[in-house]
Amino acid sequence: MSDLQRFAGKDILGVGDFDRSDLAGLFAETRRMQRIVRERGATDLLRGRVLANLFYEPSTRTSSCFLAAMTRLGGSVIPISEVRYSSVSKGESLRDTVRTLEAYADVIVLRHPEVGAAKIAADAAKKPVINAGDGPGEHPTQALLDLFTIEAELGPVEGKTVTFLGDLKYGRTVHSLARLLALTGARVRYVSPPAVAMPRPLVAELAARGLEQSEHAELDEVLADTDVLYVTRVQKERFSSEADYETARRGYRVDAALLGRMKARAVVMHPLPRVGELDESVDDDPRTAIFRQVEYGMYVRMALLAAVLGRA
Ligand code: NCD
Numbered sequence: 001m002s003d004l005q006r007f008a009g010k011d012i013l014g015v016g017d018f019d020r021s022d023l024a025g026l027f028a029e030t031r032r033m034q035r036i037v038r039e040r041g042a043t044d045l046l047r048g049r050v051l052a053n054l055f056y057e058p059s060t061r062t063s064s065c066f067l068a069a070m071t072r073l074g075g076s077v078i079p080i081s082e083v084r085y086s087s088v089s090k091g092e093s094l095r096d097t098v099r100t101l102e103a104y105a106d107v108i109v110l111r112h113p114e115v116g117a118a119k120i121a122a123d124a125a126k127k128p129v130i131n132a133g134d135g136p137g138e139h140p141t142q143a144l145l146d147l148f149t150i151e152a153e154l155g156p157v158e159g160k161t162v163t164f165l166g167d168l169k170y171g172r173t174v175h176s177l178a179r180l181l182a183l184t185g186a187r188v189r190y191v192s193p194p195a196v197a198m199p200r201p202l203v204a205e206l207a208a209r210g211l212e213q214s215e216h217a218e219l220d221e222v223l224a225d226t227d228v229l230y231v232t233r234v235q236k237e238r239f240s241s242e243a244d245y246e247t248a249r250r251g252y253r254v255d256a257a258l259l260g261r262m263k264a265r266a267v268v269m270h271p272l273p274r275v276g277e278l279d280e281s282v283d284d285d286p287r288t289a290i291f292r293q294v295e296y297g298m299y300v301r302m303a304l305l306a307a308v309l310g311r312a
Pocket of ligand 1: 061062133139142172173232233235271272273
């Protein structure tokens with residue numbers, strides 16, 4: 001099992017920072033956090049430590065999840081989610097903002113609309129930077145919580161089929177989770193409107209890493225063999241025209257009738273927010289894990305914060 005100590009002081013920029021033994025170590029620590037929260041609600045492991053939560057893009061789950069995770073670890077949070085009201089709106093560079101925040105905080109969580117922003121911030125800061133989504137790039141903490149969810153619901157993912165449905169072009173959670181799955185011996189299937197297919201360079205990268213993947217025009221080609229159905233919304237904010245967005249989003253919707261054609265033992269996931277592609281009629285199905293996924297995210301981020309701050 002890996003020594004989570006090696007993450008002390010480290011940036012978390014993408015899932016490439018993890019190998020299989022790191023995942024085992026992180027998930028063991030995640031289960032420990034889950035027990036702590038269930039038994040006592042909180043711990044003082046990170047008492048006196050401060051997290052700067054710097055969000056240049058909208059967020060409900062990721063920002064409040066980091067806030068809850070840090071609070072339950074006994075630490076506190078500087079929340080900056082309305083950069084409109086911060087000096088960023090005066091034209092301050094990301095580098096200067098980050099250098100300022102690290103004078104106050106021990107760790108910086110950053111969400112930004114541009115690919116590579118987390119790397120720029122990490123290069124500017126001495127303190128650890130955690131990437132909470134860099135445009136269509138990566139969203140490593142979401143992928144970690146997604147993988148934890150799959151294994152909590154179905155056991156080891158090795159040999160299982162994970163079907164990604166939706167916006168595979170701009171969906172950063174898909175990019176990160178597919179990369180993580182390349183470590184695990186899972187099979188992946190891609191189903192998307194043609195305009196938002198999985199990026200070619202990423203498919204090639206994953207093939208080189210030995211991931212078994214295939215692309216399909218219709219969900220029904222793979223539905224009966226699917227163990228994990230991972231649905232995503234079309235990332236409207238990444239489109240330059242409303243018409244292109246409308247074309248991309250046409251044609252897929254998961255509802256209770258569709259779940260009726262899936263394995264009895266399966267899991268349906270979505271990083272949320274959903275905007276019509278995952279109908280509420282699936283919510284009462286025990287295979288739908290979207291809100292358990294949200295909860296596991298807090299334990300995963302608690303484990304990660306403890307690791308990065310040298311207390312795992
Ligand atoms: C996702 C994101 O921001 O990439 N949301 C999240 O963090 N759970 C997915 C999305 O916005 O569609």
